[in-house]
Amino acid sequence: ADGQRLMDMGAGDSGYKRSVNGGASWTTPVAGSCSSLVVDPLNAQRIFVAVRGGGIRRSLDGGATFAALAGGLPSTGFDRIVMAQCRGTPDVLYAAFASGGNVVGFYRTADGGNARTLLSATPNFAAPQAWYDLSVGVDPTNPNRVFCGGVSPLYATAGVIESINGGQT
Numbered sequence: 777a778d779g780q781r782l783m784d785m786g787a788g789d790s791g792y793k794r795s796v797n798g799g800a801s802w803t804t805p806v807a808g809s810c811s812s813l814v815v816d817p818l819n820a821q822r823i824f825v826a827v828r829g830g831g832i833r834r835s836l837d838g839g840a841t842f843a844a845l846a847g848g849l850p851s852t853g854f855d856r857i858v859m860a861q862c863r864g865t866p867d868v869l870y871a872a873f874a875s876g877g878n879v880v881g882f883y884r885t886a887d888g889g890n891a892r893t894l895l896s897a898t899p900n901f902a903a904p905q906a907w908y909d910l911s912v913g914v915d916p917t918n919p920n921r922v923f924c925g926g927v928s929p930l931y932a933t934a935g936v937i938e939s940i941n942g943g944q945t
Contacts, residue, residue, distance in 0.1 A: 826857035902926030
Protein backbone atom coordinates (compact mmCIF):
# COMPACT_ATOMS: atom_id res chain seq x y z
CA ALA A 777 0.00 0.00 0.00
CA ASP A 778 2.86 2.40 0.69
CA GLY A 779 4.73 1.57 -2.53
CA GLN A 780 7.67 -0.15 -0.85
CA ARG A 781 8.92 -3.38 -2.38
CA LEU A 782 9.30 -6.44 -0.26
CA MET A 783 12.89 -7.59 0.06
CA ASP A 784 14.07 -11.18 -0.02
CA MET A 785 17.29 -11.95 1.80
CA GLY A 786 19.40 -14.78 3.04
CA ALA A 787 22.80 -15.52 4.50
CA GLY A 788 25.02 -18.56 4.25
CA ASP A 789 28.39 -19.79 3.05
CA SER A 790 28.30 -17.58 -0.05
CA GLY A 791 27.53 -14.35 1.82
CA TYR A 792 24.53 -12.15 2.48
CA LYS A 793 22.23 -12.11 -0.55
CA ARG A 794 19.59 -9.48 -1.26
CA SER A 795 16.82 -9.17 -3.83
CA VAL A 796 14.45 -6.23 -4.23
CA ASN A 797 12.48 -7.75 -7.13
CA GLY A 798 10.98 -10.92 -5.68
CA GLY A 799 14.05 -13.04 -6.35
CA ALA A 800 14.42 -12.33 -10.08
CA SER A 801 17.94 -11.03 -9.43
CA TRP A 802 20.25 -10.99 -6.42
CA THR A 803 23.16 -8.91 -5.16
CA THR A 804 25.78 -9.86 -2.56
CA PRO A 805 26.32 -6.79 -0.33
CA VAL A 806 28.39 -8.89 2.14
CA ALA A 807 30.73 -11.60 0.84
CA GLY A 808 32.11 -14.48 2.90
CA SER A 809 30.52 -17.10 5.08
CA CYS A 810 27.66 -15.54 7.08
CA SER A 811 26.53 -17.45 10.15
CA SER A 812 23.68 -15.26 11.40
CA LEU A 813 21.20 -12.71 10.06
CA VAL A 814 18.93 -10.47 12.16
CA VAL A 815 16.34 -8.04 10.79
CA ASP A 816 14.91 -5.47 13.19
CA PRO A 817 11.20 -6.36 13.56
CA LEU A 818 10.21 -2.69 13.99
CA ASN A 819 12.57 -1.18 11.41
CA ALA A 820 13.40 -3.42 8.43
CA GLN A 821 16.02 -0.89 7.34
CA ARG A 822 18.25 -2.09 10.21
CA ILE A 823 19.87 -5.46 9.48
CA PHE A 824 22.74 -7.25 11.20
CA VAL A 825 24.89 -9.90 9.50
CA ALA A 826 27.60 -11.98 11.21
CA VAL A 827 30.58 -12.85 8.99
CA ARG A 828 32.98 -15.69 9.72
CA GLY A 829 36.28 -14.10 10.71
CA GLY A 830 34.87 -10.69 9.81
CA GLY A 831 32.74 -9.67 12.78
CA ILE A 832 29.26 -8.16 12.76
CA ARG A 833 28.09 -5.80 10.04
CA ARG A 834 25.12 -3.45 10.35
CA SER A 835 23.00 -1.91 7.62
CA LEU A 836 20.77 1.08 8.18
CA ASP A 837 19.45 1.16 4.60
CA GLY A 838 17.63 -2.16 4.26
CA GLY A 839 20.72 -4.21 3.48
CA ALA A 840 22.05 -2.23 0.52
CA THR A 841 25.26 -1.25 2.36
CA PHE A 842 26.91 -2.42 5.57
CA ALA A 843 29.46 -1.10 8.05
CA ALA A 844 31.48 -3.25 10.45
CA LEU A 845 30.74 -2.88 14.16
CA ALA A 846 33.95 -2.47 16.13
CA GLY A 847 34.72 -0.92 19.48
CA GLY A 848 35.27 -3.91 21.73
CA LEU A 849 34.10 -6.78 19.52
CA PRO A 850 36.65 -9.41 18.49
CA SER A 851 38.17 -8.79 15.08
CA THR A 852 40.16 -12.03 14.90
CA GLY A 853 40.28 -15.42 16.59
CA PHE A 854 36.74 -16.65 15.92
CA ASP A 855 35.01 -18.91 13.40
CA ARG A 856 31.33 -18.33 14.02
CA ILE A 857 28.95 -15.73 15.44
CA VAL A 858 25.32 -16.32 16.40
CA MET A 859 23.03 -13.38 17.18
CA ALA A 860 19.57 -12.88 18.70
CA GLN A 861 17.46 -9.74 18.99
CA CYS A 862 14.61 -8.96 21.38
CA ARG A 863 11.48 -8.56 19.25
CA GLY A 864 9.80 -6.19 21.72
CA THR A 865 12.95 -4.13 22.36
CA PRO A 866 14.97 -4.47 19.15
CA ASP A 867 17.78 -2.18 20.33
CA VAL A 868 18.83 -5.15 22.50
CA LEU A 869 20.95 -7.65 20.59
CA TYR A 870 23.12 -10.49 21.90
CA ALA A 871 26.02 -12.12 20.03
CA ALA A 872 28.02 -15.25 20.87
CA PHE A 873 31.47 -15.57 19.26
CA ALA A 874 32.95 -19.05 18.90
CA SER A 875 36.30 -20.46 17.93
CA GLY A 876 36.68 -24.17 17.39
CA GLY A 877 34.84 -25.83 20.22
CA ASN A 878 34.67 -22.85 22.58
CA VAL A 879 32.67 -19.70 23.16
CA VAL A 880 35.27 -16.92 23.10
CA GLY A 881 32.93 -14.04 23.89
CA PHE A 882 29.30 -13.22 24.60
CA TYR A 883 28.21 -9.60 24.01
CA ARG A 884 25.12 -7.44 24.49
CA THR A 885 24.12 -4.11 23.02
CA ALA A 886 21.20 -2.08 24.31
CA ASP A 887 21.43 0.70 21.71
CA GLY A 888 21.21 -1.12 18.39
CA GLY A 889 24.89 -1.90 18.06
CA ASN A 890 26.57 1.42 18.83
CA ALA A 891 28.08 0.24 22.14
CA ARG A 892 28.63 -3.33 23.29
CA THR A 893 29.29 -4.99 26.63
CA LEU A 894 31.28 -8.18 27.08
CA LEU A 895 29.28 -10.46 29.38
CA SER A 896 32.28 -11.98 31.12
CA ALA A 897 30.29 -14.16 33.55
CA THR A 898 29.05 -16.36 30.68
CA PRO A 899 30.19 -19.97 30.97
CA ASN A 900 31.57 -21.81 27.96
CA PHE A 901 28.07 -23.18 27.31
CA ALA A 902 28.67 -24.66 23.84
CA ALA A 903 31.96 -26.45 24.51
CA PRO A 904 33.22 -28.67 23.01
CA GLN A 905 31.19 -28.10 19.81
CA ALA A 906 30.65 -24.34 19.54
CA TRP A 907 31.56 -24.55 15.86
CA TYR A 908 28.27 -26.45 15.37
CA ASP A 909 26.06 -26.45 18.50
CA LEU A 910 25.71 -22.75 19.28
CA SER A 911 22.43 -20.91 19.77
CA VAL A 912 21.16 -17.73 21.42
CA GLY A 913 17.56 -16.68 22.03
CA VAL A 914 15.92 -13.71 23.74
CA ASP A 915 12.51 -13.54 25.37
CA PRO A 916 10.40 -11.49 22.91
CA THR A 917 8.94 -9.32 25.69
CA ASN A 918 11.82 -9.20 28.21
CA PRO A 919 15.19 -8.07 26.80
CA ASN A 920 16.98 -9.13 30.00
CA ARG A 921 15.95 -12.79 29.68
CA VAL A 922 18.37 -14.57 27.37
CA PHE A 923 18.95 -18.25 26.67
CA CYS A 924 22.10 -19.83 25.25
CA GLY A 925 22.52 -23.40 24.16
CA GLY A 926 25.12 -25.88 23.09
CA VAL A 927 25.36 -29.63 23.39
CA SER A 928 23.67 -31.71 26.08
CA PRO A 929 24.81 -30.85 29.62
CA LEU A 930 25.53 -34.55 30.08
CA TYR A 931 28.32 -34.14 27.54
CA ALA A 932 29.28 -30.46 27.76
CA THR A 933 30.41 -27.69 30.07
CA ALA A 934 26.94 -26.20 30.50
CA GLY A 935 24.54 -27.16 27.70
CA VAL A 936 21.66 -24.68 28.12
CA ILE A 937 21.87 -21.55 30.26
CA GLU A 938 19.48 -18.74 31.13
CA SER A 939 20.06 -15.23 32.39
CA ILE A 940 17.30 -13.01 33.73
CA ASN A 941 19.50 -9.93 34.18
CA GLY A 942 20.78 -9.24 30.66
CA GLY A 943 23.66 -11.70 30.87
CA GLN A 944 25.27 -10.27 34.00
CA THR A 945 24.92 -13.66 35.69
